[in-house]
Amino acid sequence: MIRTPDRLRPFLFLSVAALSLSGCSLVDSITGKSGAAAEKGGNAKGGPGSPPAVVVEKVAYTPLVDSIxxxxxxxxNEQADLNSTVTERIDRINFADGQFVPRGAVIAELVRSEQGANLKESQARLREAELQLARLKQLQGQGFATKARIDEQQASVDVARAQTQQASSQIADRVIRAPFSGYLSLRRISPGTVVNAGTTVATIVDxxxxxxxxxxxxxxxxxxxxxxxxxxxxxxxxxxxxxxxxxxxxxxxxxxxxxxxxxxxxxxxxxxxxxxxxxxxxxxxxxRDALTVPELAVVGEGSGAYVWRVSEDNQASRTIIRAGTRRDGRVEVLDGLKAGERVVAEGTVKLRGPGPIKPVEREAAAKNAPEAVPAA
Incomplete structure (x- = not known):
């Protein structure tokens, strides 16, 4: 540590005091301005003391719809799996891959020779029973046939008719038809394949x-x-x-x-x-037509939101709003603002509290961009 000699200390104190008293004049001599003039010149050019320049926009009605x-x-529209209802061998396939078929078209046929024979047998029995019933009715008119005998033969006719219907139903179960008009899927099986009950032969789609x-x-x-x-x-x-x-x-x-x-x-x-x-x-x-503001104008705060409303004398103040739907860069205002009021649309980050602003209208900002549009 360097020590100042005791005999030089009075002169050192006098020199520091002189420099302190003349500091302002030294700055003035270097910059060519006085302190007040320098401060005034800084504010005149948009310095720290001038109002911030922001883009303002009027609150207006905008066509709006909710979007989900x-x-x-x-x-x-219609789709069904065409399944076999019985276990049997496929006799014939009547469609090509992706083919359009009308309603009722035969898609595939299963072997039904036995059921065909049963149908013919039951039809023959039905014809014989009906002829016998007709003869008995003639005899009844002559008094040679009782009512009990007629009723018995009528029952035989009904049984033969039911057997015929059963045989026809068994044949129908072995013919797969289109339930509606549509396009068939790719074919998954070939003739000669034995399919079980529930096996999908094709899928039809409308x-x-x-x-x-x-x-x-x-x-x-x-x-x-x-x-x-x-x-x-x-x-x-x-x-x-x-x-x-x-x-x-x-x-x-x-x-x-x-x-x-x-x-x-x-x-x-x-x-x-x-x-x-x-x-x-x-x-x-x-x-609907709803009041909206630009999305950049809305500042979130907790669970709520606010905007900077601009008065006629260009004073900005915080105004709490109730926001609704957001769409296409606009925010619906449900409460807190009226049509025609001005809000800060861009530059909200420059505002620290209520006070004067330098407004730039949206139209002017767009015309003079990028110079006139302040940073948001």
Whole structure:
């Protein structure tokens, strides 16, 4: 440590005091300004003391709709597995892969020779019983046949008729027909294959229109109703929308997911949509004209939100609002503002508390961009 000699200490103290008294004049001589003039010049050019420049915008009514997005699965208008009801060998297949068939068309035939023979036998018995009944009725008119004998023969006729119907039913069980018009799936079996009862011979699909099933949270159920229009998109057709309407809503809510299933119907005249496709659904409801502000104007605070409202004399103050739907960069204002009032649309981060601002109207900011638009 360097020690100052005792005889030099008085002169050192006098020198420090002189420099302290002349500090302002030294700064002035270097900068060419006095302290007051320097402060005044800084504020004049938008320095720390000037009002912040922000973009303001009027609160206005905007067309608005609520939007719900969901994911659904496309299903055919009608779809059925054509199964064999008996265990038998396939005799004939009457369709090609993907073929369109009308309702009632014969898809496949199983061997039915035994059932055909039974049908012929029962038909012969029925004819014989009917002839015998006719003769007895003639004899009854002549007084040679009793009523009891007529009733007995009538019962024989009824039994023979029932046996004939049973044989016909057994034959029908061995002929597989299309229950409705549609397209058949790829063929899975060949003639000569022995199929068991319940074996699927083919699947028939009618996808002239698509049933789109999708789930929505229970909180969205009040916004859904039959007849509401929806739009859907499929990954197979990027950028293309398929429009339809909600047909029905499942009355049950899943107790695990707390979601309900809704079904929309989409026309599919060109058959491009296929059952099983994954589709995204966009539902728009409650169209209205609502008060809105730019999304950047809304500042979140806890569970609430506020905006900076600008008075006629360009004073900004915090105003608590109740926000609603957010869509396309706008926020619906349910309470807290009126139409025509101005709010800070961009530059809210510059505001630390109530005070004056330098407003830049949205139109002027857009015209002079990027110079006039302050950083948000």
């Amino acid at each position: 997005e969901a994911v659904g699965t496309a299903r055919a 996808h002239s229109r698509i049933k789109l099933d999708f789930t929505v949270p229970e909180t969205f159920l009040p916004a859904l109703k039959p007849g509401l229009e929806i739009s859907a998109r499929a990954a197979a057709f990027p950028g293309e929308e398929f429009r339809g309407r909600i047909a029905s809503i499942d009355p049950l809510v899943d107790p695990v997911t707390r979601a309900a299933t809704a079904r929309a119907v989409l026309p599919n005249p060109d058959l491009r949509l296929r059952p099983g496709m994954l589709m995204t659904v966009d539902i728009k409801s409650d169209p």
